[in-house]
Amino acid sequence: MAASQIPHPPHQPPPPPLLNSSIQLFPWQPPPPRPPPIPYSLPNTTFLSPPPPPTTTTTVLLKNALGFLSENPISIRPLSWNRPANVPMKVFATSAAPPVIQTSKSSSGDAPTIVDVDLGDRSYPIYIGSGLLNQPDLLQRHVIGKRVLVVTNTTVAPLYLDKVVSALTVGNPNVTVESVILPDGEKYKDMDTLMKVFDKAIESRLDRRCTFVALGGGVIGDMCGYAAASFLRGVNFIQIPTTVMAQVDSSVGGKTGINHRLGKNLIGAFYQPQCVLIDTDTLNTLPDRELASGLAEVIKYGLIRDAPFFEWQEKNMQALMSRDPDAFAYAIKRSCENKAEVVSQDEKESGLRATLNLGHTFGHAIETSYGYGIGFTEKHVAVHTVMAVDYVYRLGGLINPLWNELMTS
Numbered sequence: 001m002a003a004s005q006i007p008h009p010p011h012q013p014p015p016p017p018l019l020n021s022s023i024q025l026f027p028w029q030p031p032p033p034r035p036p037p038i039p040y041s042l043p044n045t046t047f048l049s050p051p052p053p054p055t056t057t058t059t060v061l062l063k064n065a066l067g068f069l070s071e072n073p074i075s076i077r078p079l080s081w082n083r084p085a086n087v088p089m090k091v092f093a094t095s096a097a098p099p100v101i102q103t104s105k106s107s108s109g110d111a112p113t114i115v116d117v118d119l120g121d122r123s124y125p126i127y128i129g130s131g132l133l134n135q136p137d138l139l140q141r142h143v144i145g146k147r148v149l150v151v152t153n154t155t156v157a158p159l160y161l162d163k164v165v166s167a168l169t170v171g172n173p174n175v176t177v178e179s180v181i182l183p184d185g186e187k188y189k190d191m192d193t194l195m196k197v198f199d200k201a202i203e204s205r206l207d208r209r210c211t212f213v214a215l216g217g218g219v220i221g222d223m224c225g226y227a228a229a230s231f232l233r234g235v236n237f238i239q240i241p242t243t244v245m246a247q248v249d250s251s252v253g254g255k256t257g258i259n260h261r262l263g264k265n266l267i268g269a270f271y272q273p274q275c276v277l278i279d280t281d282t283l284n285t286l287p288d289r290e291l292a293s294g295l296a297e298v299i300k301y302g303l304i305r306d307a308p309f310f311e312w313q314e315k316n317m318q319a320l321m322s323r324d325p326d327a328f329a330y331a332i333k334r335s336c337e338n339k340a341e342v343v344s345q346d347e348k349e350s351g352l353r354a355t356l357n358l359g360h361t362f363g364h365a366i367e368t369s370y371g372y373g374i375g376f377t378e379k380h381v382a383v384h385t386v387m388a389v390d391y392v393y394r395l396g397g398l399i400n401p402l403w404n405e406l407m408t409s
Helices: 136-140 157-169 191-203 218-233 244-250 280-285 288-304 307-321 325-345 352-357 361-370 378-394 401-408
Strands: 057-061 071-075 113-117 124-129 147-153 176-182 211-216 236-241 255-260 263-270 276-279
Touching: 113 325, 124 325, 136 157, 147 157, 147 191, 147 218, 157 176, 157 211, 157 280, 176 191, 191 218, 191 255, 211 218, 218 236, 218 244, 218 255, 218 263, 236 244, 244 280, 244 288, 244 325, 276 280, 276 325, 280 325, 288 307, 288 325, 288 352, 288 378, 307 325, 325 352, 361 378
Parallel strands: 124 276, 147 176, 147 211, 211 236, 236 276
Antiparallel strands: 057 071, 113 124, 255 263
């Protein structure tokens, strides 16, 4: 038989995506009771049967399933179970490096708290404290060359750009600072907006010994970092995050990049900064809603790897919500320590670092479907964390009591 006559197998269309506009994500329904086992169903998707009734005790391999570092026999309860008021919450997860549960030294002191990210010859410090933008030496010691480009946005520039320029140049007249002010918002985290950074750098005739400075939240940090990684095949850059999410998560670890219309953060690089400078005073201008929702990133570290820190959060949440400088300095410090520990072990997310995506994965998928800036912002991290825990349960996974608390409290 001639090659042209060989019959082709019937076309097998690819399976439909899990997430599409026809799936209704809310409200959640508790799993159906047993017996008999009833599979879950969504459009084009079949889920596994629910786990055993709440009276069943089983050993959960938390390390492999959910990124915890201990194995404990735990009781599993359905999502509709409500903890009686007289039953205290118990946490069974253990931290890779248990912190001392206490507040830090006063953040109003002159000396910042320093957390080191250990990456060999690419290691760098994270400076944490109040009034750090008034300490020029902290920034100037990490500036390479005499030319600096500050990348910021229309919201942050009126608040902090002049202060950062002053910190870079006071007592250092040989340094010249250029700035580029980008529109604010996730929908501008694209190639067209990134080109504005390159345009400014090229028009200013910057060379390889220049330094880029990211002044803003996660979008600015990601874009400035990727611009620094790409411009002249790599120049130095510094992170100055001004939101809770950026201070405890996105500014640390070297993930940089932009979005593509087909997916979030698909274009980027792992590129570490010279330092991260976290002036907790910048949170004073953060709206209450954004501050509260950004705390979901802080809570995340307690959920995935640091149970003592989670217990501290429960006792100090009111202080955090009232912007107590000591409480925030400790919360940021411990969050950065957790992030630094993970990044030091798994810089390019080949395993352990993926646990830090809790609360992000659902958000990124929704955002890809519905539009950037719609499905994933600081306001949505807490919601997507609950969705992730619910999804694990619906797939038949077994969850730690701490995660049950998240679902039922």
